[in-house]
Amino acid sequence: MNFATSSYRGILRFDPRTKILFTLTVGAFCLTLLGGNSATAGAIRWALTAVSFLLLGVCGRVRAAACFALMLAASYALAEWALPHVGGFLGWFIYAGIGMTTQTLPSAVAAYWLLFTTTADELIAALQRAHVPQAVTIPLAVMFRFFPTVTAEARQINDAMRMRGVHVGGGKASEMFEYRVVPMVTNSVKIADELSQAALTRGLGASPTRTSIARIGFGWADALLIAGCAACFGALACVGFGVLA
Amino acid sequence: MTNSTTPSAATQATSATPEQPAKPGRLGTRDYIFIGVYTVLYFVLICVAAMIANLIPGGQLFMGLACGILGGVPYMLVLMKSRNFGAVTIVGVLLALIMGVIHGNWYTIVTAVVAGVAADLIARAGGYRKLGLNIVSAGVFNLWNLGLFLPFYIGRNDYLAAMAAKKGAEWADGMANLFPTWMLPVIVLMGVAGGLIGAWIAKLLMRKHFQRAGLV
Numbered sequence: 001m002n003f004a005t006s007s008y009r010g011i012l013r014f015d016p017r018t019k020i021l022f023t024l025t026v027g028a029f030c031l032t033l034l035g036g037n038s039a040t041a042g043a044i045r046w047a048l049t050a051v052s053f054l055l056l057g058v059c060g061r062v063r064a065a066a067c068f069a070l071m072l073a074a075s076y077a078l079a080e081w082a083l084p085h086v087g088g089f090l091g092w093f094i095y096a097g098i099g100m101t102t103q104t105l106p107s108a109v110a111a112y113w114l115l116f117t118t119t120a121d122e123l124i125a126a127l128q129r130a131h132v133p134q135a136v137t138i139p140l141a142v143m144f145r146f147f148p149t150v151t152a153e154a155r156q157i158n159d160a161m162r163m164r165g166v167h168v169g170g171g172k173a174s175e176m177f178e179y180r181v182v183p184m185v186t187n188s189v190k191i192a193d194e195l196s197q198a199a200l201t202r203g204l205g206a207s208p209t210r211t212s213i214a215r216i217g218f219g220w221a222d223a224l225l226i227a228g229c230a231a232c233f234g235a236l237a238c239v240g241f242g243v244l245a
Numbered sequence: 246m247t248n249s250t251t252p253s254a255a256t257q258a259t260s261a262t263p264e265q266p267a268k269p270g271r272l273g274t275r276d277y278i279f280i281g282v283y284t285v286l287y288f289v290l291i292c293v294a295a296m297i298a299n300l301i302p303g304g305q306l307f308m309g310l311a312c313g314i315l316g317g318v319p320y321m322l323v324l325m326k327s328r329n330f331g332a333v334t335i336v337g338v339l340l341a342l343i344m345g346v347i348h349g350n351w352y353t354i355v356t357a358v359v360a361g362v363a364a365d366l367i368a369r370a371g372g373y374r375k376l377g378l379n380i381v382s383a384g385v386f387n388l389w390n391l392g393l394f395l396p397f398y399i400g401r402n403d404y405l406a407a408m409a410a411k412k413g414a415e416w417a418d419g420m421a422n423l424f425p426t427w428m429l430p431v432i433v434l435m436g437v438a439g440g441l442i443g444a445w446i447a448k449l450l451m452r453k454h455f456q457r458a459g460l461v
Contacts, residue, residue: 020346027349031396100397107349114347135277135331136338142281143288143339150285177446181318182454185286189460192282196275205274 003144007215008117012058016118016126018222023110025229026052030106035236040244044232045106051228052110059117068109075101120144125212134205142195150188157183276327277335283326284339287319291390306428309394309436313387317443318450320383322460325451328373330365333386337361340389352399353392360389380444387440391433398429 014022026048028034035041049072057065075098083094124141157180161167166179199205238244272280294311298304323332337357345354364386371378 023349024346024351025349028351031349032351032399033396096397103396111348134274135272135335136342138274138277139281139284139335139339140342142278143285143343146282146285147288150289154289177315178450181290181315182450184289185318185322185455186458186460188282188286189279192279195282196278199278200274205277 003120003123004116004118007119007122008059010059012055012221013219014117014225015216015218015222016114016123017130018218018225019114019118020126021229022052022055022225023107023114025232026110027107029232031103033103035239038239038244040235040239044235048232049106049109052106052113056109056113059113061112061116064112065109068105071101072105075105119214121212121214122216125214126216128210128212129216138205142192145195146188146192149191150184153187154180154184272327272329272331272335276329276332279326280323280332280335281339283319283323284336286322287316287336288343290315290319306432307435309387309390309432310439310442312390313384313436313439313441314443314446316387317383317440317445317447320386320440321379321444321447321451322455324368324373324379324382326460330369333365333368333382334358334361337364337386337389345392350392350396352395353389356392356395357389360386360391376448380441380448383444383447384437384440387436387443388433391436394432398426 029041029045029048033041035044053065053069056068078094079098079102083091083098086094120141124137124144127137127140161176161179166175168176235244291312294315295308298308298311301307320333320336323336326332337360340361341354341357344350345352345357364382367382367385368379373379
């Protein structure tokens with residue numbers, strides 16, 4: 001949930017809508033295992049995984065991409081060599097662990113790439129261009145504005161309560177929930193009140209078309225990636241019609 | 246890259262709808278801002294719940310329960326603050342966007358939107374004022390996080406199954422899906438129970454703190 005704070009200025013610039021499309025494609029094939037176990041679906045999965053690792057690496061997170069790739073390789077190594085030899089509960093534990101890792105990792109990599117190359121501004125501008133109503137974009141914008149505030153607030157309440165012995169093992173653990181959540185909520189509501197007054201004064205919600213300085217728009221890279229995603233779904237349709245295995 | 250379409254005077258006149266006092270039965274800009282704030286609170290609290298659940302081995306099963314208990318307060322505040330149809334639906338759509346679209350999980354998109362609309366309809370049946378219906382709607386809403394688990398119940402991984410089959414056919418059959426099938430109803434039940442408990446706690450806190458402070 002940590003969006004980039006400054007916009008990405010590398011060579012491979014994508015529109016946020018393209019990034020979302022790509023992440024959803026990776027999710028559809030790798031996470032929810034669209035296409036079942038046909039050979040084509042397997043090939044698509046490998047291709048999408050490779051592309052998402054590549055994008056993460058090219059956009060400047062080489063070390064993170066390498067770490068994730070290592071994790072994926074370790075999972076497959078474990079599946080190949082360890083899984084056939086252990087049974088019982090431990091076997092199930094390894095099985096579930098590997099299954100969850102191999103299923104979630106590709107789309108997690110794509111999501112990571114989406115998050116760190118996109119600023120909140122760009123995402124909201126893109127959603128507005130995609131005609132998402134204000135009922136969704138305004139709360140979303142508020143959420144991005146508010147996340148740091150709430151976490152800072154929570155940390156300070158945490159400190160204050162720790163000092164008064166309201167923490168696990170402090171003798172007042174039962175009051176933990178009440179004494180932390182209530183101040184957080186009341187504080188946030190006060191801040192929200194001021195925020196909404198400020199925003200309404202500046203005309204938020206007055207006109208349906210708001211302008212943005214976020215630089216979004218489709219380019220050659222977008223065309224390439226969209227074509228790739230379309231090809232994945234096209235190949236799946238071919239499997240459905242019996243053209244491909 | 247500024248937007249060059251300057252709205253004409255006519256469209257401006259029609260589009261400048263009165264926003265400040267939200268009309269009864271409609272959500273205004275003010276409500277949208279509050280929904281955003283409560284969704285952040287909800288999000289922070291369920292993150293805490295997920296962290297606690299993930300620290301315990303096997304605790305992931307109880308994630309729905311923990312999320313429901315901790316998320317009850319912001320959820321009930323959303324209901325009580327706006328008392329109009331749409332507020333809970335928007336929270337559902339926001340969760341679908343953040344947990345589903347950004348992470349590529351189609352199941353979460355579906356469950357979050359469906360749970361949001363269903364919870365909203367249930368609460369609306371009581372005019373957002375009947376405590377019993379509000380608590381039930383919190384239980385239903387909490388089912389949105391089912392989508393986070395569904396890929397591992399529905400998805401069947403033949404590669405892993407083949408690897409496990411080398412150990413023994415009947416052992417591998419037991420693990421055809423990543424988790425046993427009976428676990429799904431248990432998780433649904435725990436999710437609903439978590440939502441109900443959370444809403445009940447929220448009700449107690451509401452009376453003790455928030456109503457006195459004039460928040461709702």
